[in-house]
Amino acid sequence: MDARYDIRADPAQGMIHIRMGGFFSEADVQSFAASYRAELRHVAHPGQLTLVDIRDMKIQAQDIVAAFGAVMASPDIRSRKLAFLCGSTLARLQAQRLTDRDGVAFFDDMAAAEAWLLA
Template structure:
């Protein structure tokens, strides 16, 4: 698999009401649709009420995305039925971070660089 290939893992921890997403590569709409389906599967494993879960996103391997991909992720992020209570996002590339900030505007989001442990700590401290 090369760096351009879209890839993601989404895991749910029902005891913490925490969804952890590791995402990387370059996305087109079919991969965004697959991501959304996988995210919905993870959400169904949670025990909390709607919009009460926490989300940790490690996107250090994410490439700069097309405008179409940003719009697609914006649609996924702005679905009121699946919005997180809080999101911690770990990024490395400045431009990719600027893109995700645009996609996640008006959300309770905190950005981190470096290791996901700090982001997870912030999320769970609530």
């Protein structure tokens, strides 16, 4: 698999920035979840804001989408607001399957995503 991710806390904004790319396995999802939890120590949570840039993500298998959905819905990770930066319609549709809760939005512009999170 060619999964890659970068997770960075922004304590001043109470935000987590995530950049993801490639194709993930179940082990990659678990590694991502552990890294995400580690970065959460640097921001006040619950209630953090999360920006996820998935413009470099490949379309994932359904079991991987379900695994990411479970991670992002986990009470110790769940964000107050979650913005996805999507590069394609297919990526947006797949990300929309992760969650159907309030406080989630999808963008194709970084500035718009950040403005929505901070509003």
